[in-house]
Amino acid sequence: MIVAVLVAALAAGRASAQSGFSAPGDTAAFALPDGPAGFTQAPSCPRGFTRLATPDALQHFRCVPEGSGTAAPAAPGARLRAGVLSFAPPPGFRVQDDWKDSVPMIYMELADSGPGKPVSITISHLGPNQSDFADLDAAVRRDERWQGAREVKPLRVLGVDARVTEVPERALSVYLPDGRDSYYAFVFSGPESLYARRRPDFLRLLKSVRRQARRP
Numbered sequence: 001m002i003v004a005v006l007v008a009a010l011a012a013g014r015a016s017a018q019s020g021f022s023a024p025g026d027t028a029a030f031a032l033p034d035g036p037a038g039f040t041q042a043p044s045c046p047r048g049f050t051r052l053a054t055p056d057a058l059q060h061f062r063c064v065p066e067g068s069g070t071a072a073p074a075a076p077g078a079r080l081r082a083g084v085l086s087f088a089p090p091p092g093f094r095v096q097d098d099w100k101d102s103v104p105m106i107y108m109e110l111a112d113s114g115p116g117k118p119v120s121i122t123i124s125h126l127g128p129n130q131s132d133f134a135d136l137d138a139a140v141r142r143d144e145r146w147q148g149a150r151e152v153k154p155l156r157v158l159g160v161d162a163r164v165t166e167v168p169e170r171a172l173s174v175y176l177p178d179g180r181d182s183y184y185a186f187v188f189s190g191p192e193s194l195y196a197r198r199r200p201d202f203l204r205l206l207k208s209v210r211r212q213a214r215r216p
Contacts, residue, residue: 072096073111081212082106082123085158085184088208090201093121103130110190110198119190119198121205127182136175136183140165143173157186157206169195174206 074080074089080097083104089095093108103124110119126133134142143149143165154161155174162176171189178184188202189195 079208079210080106082184083125083178084212085123086210086212087123087205090121090205093201110194113190113194117189117191119194120188121202122185122187124185124187125178125182126185127178135181136163136177139175139183139185143167147171149173155203155206157209158211162186162206172199172202176209 072094074093074095076091077088079086079088080095082099089108092112093110096107096109098105098107103126105122105124108121113119126139140151140163144151147165147167149165149167149171152164152166155164156162157174157176160176162174164175165173169192171187173188174186176184176186186202186206188199190198
């Protein structure tokens with residue numbers, strides 16, 4: 001579902017990205033309190049700035065001054081929390097924790113993805129209290145309609161059959177039910193050159209998922 005929004009917003013994002021500068025190399029827009037309008041795909045930011053993932057927004061990346069809440073690598077052997085779940089992040093991925101946002105989300109990006117589209121993993125929690133919520137059936141249909149994805153064999157996560165859609169060599173989305181209406185979405189995406197090599201990292205993350213006690 002998240003990847004679908006990225007694809008649907010691509011054209012708008014390019015126009016928005018171009019309007020953020022008045023001339024090549026001009027970084028004035030980045031000095032604004034909220035940064036530039038943003039990009040649908042990871043940009044090459046000017047010196048002194050770094051890209052910040054904002055997956056719950058229409059534009060999914062912004063360039064911000066270095067040190068402004070950017071993602072950092074997880075410590076070796078660390079387990080991270082995503083709501084009532086915990087998981088082991090893959091080595092080599094930077095982690096950005098935005099679980100307190102209106103759409104709770106953890107974003108991970110492979111540090112050595114190279115230029116262009118990064119290898120990324122997002123974990124989010126979706127429920128009826130969110131303004132743009134789509135139930136699980138609708139999320140799967142949207143993947144099929146917007147991305148050309150196809151629903152494939154379910155994956156067992158926490159002993160539950162999680163629904164799965166895949167765009168071959170591009171994206172894999174796993175939807176884990178959480179109660180009656182809510183669900184967790186695990187989304188892996190990357191360029192075709194790295195997708196097959198890094199897909200096992202995502203599958204290992206899914207196998208590492210455990211349920212934890214709710215925080216007080």
